[in-house]
Amino acid sequence: xxxxxxxxxxxxxxxxxxxxxxxxxxxxxxxxxxxxxxxxxxxxxxxxxxxxxxxxxxxxxxxxxxxxxxxxxxxxxxxxxxxxxxxxxxxxxxxxxxxxxxxxxxxxxxxxxxxxxxxxxxxxxxxxxxxxxxxxxxxxxxxxxxxxxxxxxxxxxxxxxxxxxxxxxxxxxxxxxxxxxxxxxxxxxxxxxxxxxxxxxxxxxxxxxxxxxxxxxxxxxxxxxxxxxxxxxxx
Ligand code: IPE
Ligand code: IPE
Ligand code: MG
Numbered sequence: 001x002x003x004x005x006x007x008x009x010x011x012x013x014x015x016x017x018x019x020x021x022x023x024x025x026x027x028x029x030x031x032x033x034x035x036x037x038x039x040x041x042x043x044x045x046x047x048x049x050x051x052x053x054x055x056x057x058x059x060x061x062x063x064x065x066x067x068x069x070x071x072x073x074x075x076x077x078x079x080x081x082x083x084x085x086x087x088x089x090x091x092x093x094x095x096x097x098x099x100x101x102x103x104x105x106x107x108x109x110x111x112x113x114x115x116x117x118x119x120x121x122x123x124x125x126x127x128x129x130x131x132x133x134x135x136x137x138x139x140x141x142x143x144x145x146x147x148x149x150x151x152x153x154x155x156x157x158x159x160x161x162x163x164x165x166x167x168x169x170x171x172x173x174x175x176x177x178x179x180x181x182x183x184x185x186x187x188x189x190x191x192x193x194x195x196x197x198x199x200x201x202x203x204x205x206x207x208x209x210x211x212x213x214x215x216x217x218x219x220x221x222x223x224x225x226x227x228x229x230x231x232x233x234x235x
Contacts (some may be wrong), residue, residue: 002174002220004048005041006124006196008188009033011180011204018204024068029206031076040213041121042087048122048170052188056096056130070104073127077107081114088120094166095129096137124170131190138164167192175220177213179205197223 009030016026034051041049054069061069084091091111100108108127141164145151162168172192178184181202185193199216201208224231 001045002217003046004050004171004173005046005175005177005217006050006052006173006189006193007037007208008052008176008178008186009205009208010178010182010186012206014180015204015206023065026204026206027068027072031072033206033208034076035080036209037213038084038089038121038123040210042089043210044213044217046121048124048173050094050124050126050170050173050189052126052129052186054095054127054129055187056128056133057187070101074104074107077111081111084111084123085115085118088118089115090118090120090122091115092122092124092170093127094124094134095127096133097128100128122170124167126188129166130187131185131192132187134166135161135191137166162191165191172196174225175199175216177201177216179203179208179212195225195227197225 012026012030013023014026015029016023019025034053037051038049053073058069059066081091091114093108093112097105097108108125111125138161142151142156142160146153167189172194173189173196176185176189176193176196176198177200178198179201181200183198183200189196197220199219201212201216203212
């Protein structure tokens with residue numbers, strides 16, 4: 001089993017448009033698909049599930065849609081946190097917290113605090129997340145320490161940079177799934193996906209279910225990961 005599966009949940013708007021429904025309805029149904037994905041990940045024995053919920057660039061959408069997405073996150077945490085906790089799920093949130101409304105920040109803090117000692121699935125919520133912004137934040141921190149004289153720039157290596165990313169302590173994704181047929185990364189886990197396998201699924205996110213999840217895992221099993229080395233057959 002992949003230890004860490006990360007999902008770019010795309011296609012809510014198109015799912016709704018196909019049915020003549022407002023985009024909000026697609027997002028609302030998308031939250032139900034997250035619940036299914038969490039359940040499937042637990043059943044499959046996956047240890048880390050990351051869901052891309054709101055990108056650093058999603059602020060470019062109309063104010064009403066941004067506000068709908070913020071509202072859905074709040075509702076999700078308020079409504080599901082007790083359940084997640086009861087299921088021994090640990091919640092981690094990655095992304096820029098500054099710039100988020102204080103009620104959302106409090107809810108995200110509460111979710112992390114309440115579940116921090118849980119030992120089951122780790123659900124990583126990427127919210128107001130951008131891979132480049134995350135790396136820039138880590139660089140600022142290192143530069144600050146170098147300037148203060150507590151860090152020797154010559155000691156900076158990949159492991160040190162990793163330790164300053166929002167994902168510190170979380171293994172890199174083995175598998176990244178993107179729904180909706182788009183085949184791009186959209187600023188998701190830029191650093192962490194250096195050697196991830198990508199599976200692109202034509203279905204829109206609200207239709208994602210256990211069968212889709214298992215099909216993506218089956219596809220992952222067909223891949224041969226080499227990490228720059230040689231295939232097992234060649235050595
Ligand atoms: C994914 O669905 C949800 C977010 C990006 C927040 P979209 O809203 O991107 O749906 P499409 O891509 O327009 O269909
Ligand atoms: C990526 O989807 C962000 C999330 C799933 C939260 P987008 O729909 O925002 O990506 P682009 O704009 O099509 O690349
Ligand atoms: Mg999209």
